[in-house]
Amino acid sequence: MSKFYITTPIYYASGQPHIGHAYTTVAADVLARYHRLIGDNVFFLTGMDEHGLKIQQKAEEQKKTPQEFVDEIAESFKLAWEKLNIKYDNFIRTVDEKHVEGVKEVITKLFEAGYIEKGKYEALYCVGCEQYKTRSELVEGKCPDHLTEPELKFEEAYLFKMSKFKNQILDIIKNDKVRIKPDSRKNEIISFLEREGLNDIAFSRLKKNVYWGIDLPFDGDHTTYVWADAFLNYLTGLGWPQDKEKYEQFWPPNVQLMAKDIFRVHATIWLSMLLAMKEELPQEMFVHGYFTSGGQKMSKSIGNVINPLELVDKYGADFVRYILLKEMVFGSDGDLTLGRIAEKYEADFAKGLGNFSSRVLKMIEKYSDSIIPQDEKQDRPILDSKRDFSENNEAFWALYEQNLSGYAYNLVLSHSVFNLAISENDKYIEQTKPWEIAKSGNEKKLFAVLYYLAESLRQITIAIYPFMPETANKIREQLGIKKIDENNFDFYNEIKWGGLKPGTKIGKIEALFPRIEN
Ligand SMILES: [Zn+2]
CATH class of the missing domain: 1.10.730.10 (Isoleucyl-tRNA Synthetase; Domain 1)
Incomplete structure (x- = not known):
């Protein structure tokens, strides 16, 4: 019996579950069920990414506390997975106390080991994506996903020395030490790393700007940057660091599923963090595409959004x-x-x-x-x-x-x-x-x-x-x-042919799929 640890990304709690979330989660559930079927010991992790500026802003707009806001969203996701018959082993939330403790422990260790240092950063930041953008990613100066101009930021922050890991990550990806599928994504990230390299990245925000985050243990004026917090769910979702039993059984992930928009941050920030922590790396990342409808991006203004739960x-x-x-x-x-x-x-x-x-x-x-x-x-x-x-x-x-x-x-x-x-x-x-x-x-x-x-x-x-x-x-x-x-x-x-025993009495015959009026 082998172990099989599969993860979806944790979904950003700024809105309701949509078809992209459903796709990744169903894909993971199918593999999890298949591996259980063949006798593997399976752990299937999904959950919610619940900190950061965008959530803070959305909660304020709705006159809710961020906690109230994310609690409601988490409930809708749980309900969605129930409706889609998703059988996960843990639904991790980044507001969980144990996750918060785990993040603080890692950040402290990285700080003490010299991987995190105080500095300043100046960067283009898209609030919608919760991500920094390089100039080459922008289309006419705007985020291609949000069609907004990113903010130019220049402020005090603790920087994670990600630039140190460029060559190591290139070697890891080129030599399939972490298998990236499909090949087109692997080639894409290799050429990105070779072309643009890796910059150090801010791992904190000033608390006066982003209070909805995990406090930096060594500087009360800062909260942890949302990606630094979120990626660690793949470890804390197993109960680590408080309880190492599941971690010892299941780490590292056999496969991490994700949509193409968050692949680069996984291949760079997440892998760098694991290298700095000296943790084993995931064996495989599987990157999938998006759904369009009638050849166009789904959007409310076009009116072509397909809601997976209405379909259910x-x-x-x-x-x-x-x-x-x-x-x-x-x-x-x-x-x-x-x-x-x-x-x-x-x-x-x-x-x-x-x-x-x-x-x-x-x-x-x-x-x-x-x-x-x-x-x-x-x-x-x-x-x-x-x-x-x-x-x-x-x-x-x-x-x-x-x-x-x-x-x-x-x-x-x-x-x-x-x-x-x-x-x-x-x-x-x-x-x-x-x-x-x-x-x-x-x-x-x-x-x-x-x-x-x-x-x-x-x-x-x-x-x-x-x-x-x-x-x-x-x-x-x-x-x-x-x-x-x-x-x-x-x-x-x-699955051997002939398993059906002659003499078996069949049950009551009923239609499997009712006719549906359209
Ligand atoms: Zn954006």
């Missing part, structure tokens, strides 16, 4: 998990429109998986008295041995695992699950016509075909489980077999 209310959590991962190609941007979503629900869920499942179960009800028949292998017609699920079972699962561990969620879903497992077997029903075999009275042949289809359906439930856990277990109930308990599942035994 309409289509159910499993479909939303599915559509997010199916419509974004690993490493690229994805596009979603409400029309496309409705179309995919109808085609893939109602007509695809839902229809296949009910066809198979109804034939077993009708032709085999609701009992899974004997598998009469030798009597079953194999129409295309290259596409036959039974003949290619090992190859199917090998490809499934290869694609999933390479984050090619869209390939797992479209190619393996919906094409090979569902469409091909649906075609098989059309071609073998079990209803005609039944009329001809060739029971052995009929049972062989029915067994093959029912076993295919059982295999499908395992393949879809990490993505659509509720649907997988609903199908299993209807098949009359045990639900999947991801913490207790003999994966490599279960």
Whole structure:
């Protein structure tokens, strides 16, 4: 049994959960569930980044204390993850007392070791991004994400000597000591480091400007800069430094998922901090794109914002998990429109998986008295041995695992699950016509075909489980077999062809996906 520690970024608590948050978190949840399924010891961390100027300002605008403000936002995120069926092991918040203690301890150590020194900084700072900008990042002098001119800042601050780590980080990334995926991101950060190098970075703010932050332990006039505080969640989320048990078990992260906007700060600030702390580095960072809608950036003014929670209310959590991962190609941007979503629900869920499942179960009800028949292998017609699920079972699962561990969620879903497992077997029903075999009275042949289809359906439930856990277990109930308990599942035994026992009585057949009016 190996350990698997996966993180999402902690989300900045300045607004409600949106589709980008949902994408990262669902992607992490799928991997976490898959690793639990194969028997790994999993820790899945997500949470909230709750300090900083922008939150302070938003709370003031709404006449709330920052604490009240972030408490409300944290509740909406927790609710969102509940609705999307996200099974995290910890939801870390940077206002948690233990996190605050941990940050103070690290900052003090870095200060004592000479990695943090008092100085001044002059920098372009975008309040919207909570990030410094280099001139080359600006478009016509403005932040490309916020279309505002960054503020030029010049004030006293404690600086983290990040410039020391440039060569080390280059070596680490070039030699895959931290694997950056996809390759385009790796190349991008290498050329950034080679072109611009690394500057020292302010790790504090004057408290009179930013009071909503963690006090610097060695200077009461300063609070900790928000990134310096936030990145440490990946450690404090394991209970470190107070309680080292989970840290010893799970550190370092096997993979850290993030959207492309925060990749650079991870590759520079976060890795530099770990090097200064002499902590082991994460094994991998996976950087994904954004969703557009109808080819345009989602925005309130265009009116094309897709709210993932409204989709859950309409289509159910499993479909939303599915559509997010199916419509974004690993490493690229994805596009979603409400029309496309409705179309995919109808085609893939109602007509695809839902229809296949009910066809198979109804034939077993009708032709085999609701009992899974004997598998009469030798009597079953194999129409295309290259596409036959039974003949290619090992190859199917090998490809499934290869694609999933390479984050090619869209390939797992479209190619393996919906094409090979569902469409091909649906075609098989059309071609073998079990209803005609039944009329001809060739029971052995009929049972062989029915067994093959029912076993295919059982295999499908395992393949879809990490993505659509509720649907997988609903199908299993209807098949009359045990639900999947991801913490207790003999994966490599279960995926062997033929696990469905003849004689099993199937359950009550119910529609999996209701028709939805549009
Ligand atoms: Zn900005």
